[in-house]
Amino acid sequence: MKKPDFSKLVRKNVRELEPYHAEDIRCAVKLDANESPYSFNLEKNALERISSTALSRYPDPEAKGLKKAIARKFGLDTDAMVLGNGSDELIYYLIMTFGGPVLYPVPTFSMYGIIAQALGESHKGIPLDKDFDLDLDRMAAYIKKFRPGLIFLSSPNNPTGNCFSTDRILKIIEMASGIVVLDEAYQPFSSKRGFLSLLKDYKHLAILRTLSKIGLAALRVGYLVADDALLNEVNKVRLPYNLNALSQAVAERALKGSFLHDVTSAIVSGREQLYEALSLLPGVRPYPSEANFILIKVRDAEAVHKKLLGQGVLVRNMNSAVRGALRVTVGTPDENDKFMRALKKAVGGK
Ligand code: PMP
Numbered sequence: 001m002k003k004p005d006f007s008k009l010v011r012k013n014v015r016e017l018e019p020y021h022a023e024d025i026r027c028a029v030k031l032d033a034n035e036s037p038y039s040f041n042l043e044k045n046a047l048e049r050i051s052s053t054a055l056s057r058y059p060d061p062e063a064k065g066l067k068k069a070i071a072r073k074f075g076l077d078t079d080a081m082v083l084g085n086g087s088d089e090l091i092y093y094l095i096m097t098f099g100g101p102v103l104y105p106v107p108t109f110s111m112y113g114i115i116a117q118a119l120g121e122s123h124k125g126i127p128l129d130k131d132f133d134l135d136l137d138r139m140a141a142y143i144k145k146f147r148p149g150l151i152f153l154s155s156p157n158n159p160t161g162n163c164f165s166t167d168r169i170l171k172i173i174e175m176a177s178g179i180v181v182l183d184e185a186y187q188p189f190s191s192k193r194g195f196l197s198l199l200k201d202y203k204h205l206a207i208l209r210t211l212s213k214i215g216l217a218a219l220r221v222g223y224l225v226a227d228d229a230l231l232n233e234v235n236k237v238r239l240p241y242n243l244n245a246l247s248q249a250v251a252e253r254a255l256k257g258s259f260l261h262d263v264t265s266a267i268v269s270g271r272e273q274l275y276e277a278l279s280l281l282p283g284v285r286p287y288p289s290e291a292n293f294i295l296i297k298v299r300d301a302e303a304v305h306k307k308l309l310g311q312g313v314l315v316r317n318m319n320s321a322v323r324g325a326l327r328v329t330v331g332t333p334d335e336n337d338k339f340m341r342a343l344k345k346a347v348g349g350k
């Protein structure tokens with residue numbers, strides 16, 4: 001049978017997409033994906049005990065136990081939230097629920113634009129200003145003219161690492177006619193307070209968070225906190241059992257002890273040391289970070305990226321988003337040392 005020409009069968013918006021490319025390069029020092037270098041270890045026999053509770057049954061569709069554990073751990077005054085298979089899935093649901101145009105600053109997390117495109121919604125990235133802060137005038141003009149259904153603000157922002165200034169975020173929230181999503185994936189590492197307390201004042205605000213950056217990326221757990229009515233709309237498009245039983249059970253265990261807190265503090269102090277070391281290295285400009293990674297500028301990002309790889313160190317090449325930039329995730333002290341030694345050689349021309 002003749003193979004169909006899929007490029008003709010596929011929807012136009014999907015035809016224009018490329019599959020998301022997550023690097024799968026085996027490296028001694030892997031600092032490219034903003035994961036935690038510290039892994040949560042289940043106690044002995046825990047998996048046997050978890051799986052003895054009937055893998056033949058669907059998981060709790062509401063993941064009630066996990067919602068309670070998240071609310072308790074992060075001091076939320078409600079366990080009303082929608083959980084996602086990673087916050088990626090929640091971005092999907094939000095765009096599916098509220099539609100576009102979808103507005104976001106650039107550079108930022110690429111999935112806002114990719115998912116909008118996949119769902120056939122128009123999307124617009126407005127460049128950040130020279131300090132990597134929101135360009136309020138340009139965003140305001142777009143909001144007035146196109147009335148976006150959704151605005152995504154990642155603060156701290158990936159890949160720049162900074163928080164946007166609070167007054168600019170507030171102005172965007174005030175002027176928006178659609179939903180504003182504050183993506184706080186990196187909030188646990190930030191010295192700023194975050195926006196959860198504003199939810200009671202702004203019913204069109206939603207806060208997106210994840211357990212991925214604080215040691216549980218493999219479980220794929222993200223959560224969306226917002227007004228009940230907003231969550232109710234998102235729940236209409238959520239797949240019935242989107243969070244599998246093993247992730248629910250393991251995440252609940254991990255949220256019990258002090259593991260997540262300890263991991264976060266270790267990463268923040270590692271980040272401060274790494275920033276200090278980077279600032280002292282000629283030919284390298286690190287940008288201050290409120291996240292678990294640091295954006296650096298070097299003279300030739302492509303060459304330095306390659307030279308690091310040659311020494312077994314994988315960082316993220318951000319050259320196409322920010323000219324001359326690489327993004328390095330904070331690792332263990334030993335990984336940070338290895339990265340610094342390799343970087344010294346790479347920028348030193350060796
Ligand atoms: N938001 C931001 C800003 C991110 O950087 C990431 C991960 N790179 C995510 C959301 C998605 O995280 P996850 O799907 O693992 O929860």
